[in-house]
Amino acid sequence: MSKHMMIRSSPSVLILTVSRDPSKWLQPGSMALYKVEKLLLNEQVLRDVEKLSHDHQTSSLEGFHSVILHFAPKNVIFPYIGMLCRLYLADMHFNENAERGQATTSEGKAVYKIMFPKSKKGECTAKPVKTKPTFKYVSDLMRLLFEEVLEKPTRYTEELKQIPIPKDLCAQFERPSKEDVIARHVSRFSRGVAGTQHSGHQDQETPGVSGTQHTTG
Known part of the structure; x- marks a missing residue:
């Protein structure tokens, strides 16, 4: 690095500026230089730097996730096939408008x-x-629907039935009876109340002490 070149950091980029003020440079053996060196040579920082890409950034992926939320908002529950179709729509819309x-x-x-x-x-x-x-993909879908799907729907309905639909996540666990769940809840609540009452009796039986012991002769 040139003697008259200084690196000034900003929130998103490093800006090279020219400075002839020696006070703005890190002095060899100084505590400031030691702290900077310790920060830059941190193992976690070095591992993160190795994963950085010179060509690809995450902004495009974040944009795709934004498109998905437009077609499939999180506050709405969709069936599996409906969610799959919405993901396909988001994919087609993003690919058409990515550039x-x-x-x-x-x-x-x-x-x-x-x-x-x-x-x-x-x-x-x-x-x-x-x-x-x-939205050219919409015209292509409409043409496919009216000129092919409606003309010979059997082919498409058969392919639709062959899509494997996974079971709901809740189906992986056994559903207990409502009475058992309520009994466990009441039992746990009762233990908590009993423990609180017990600790309250101990506080009443223990006399308060100011921190200094008094003795009588």
């Missing part, structure tokens, strides 16, 4: 919008606006 470019004005200027991320603590940032999504 959308940045929107431009009629004059050809790139369009941005101002954002106020929580991590910036009030500082705004410019975010590129992408072109509007397309």
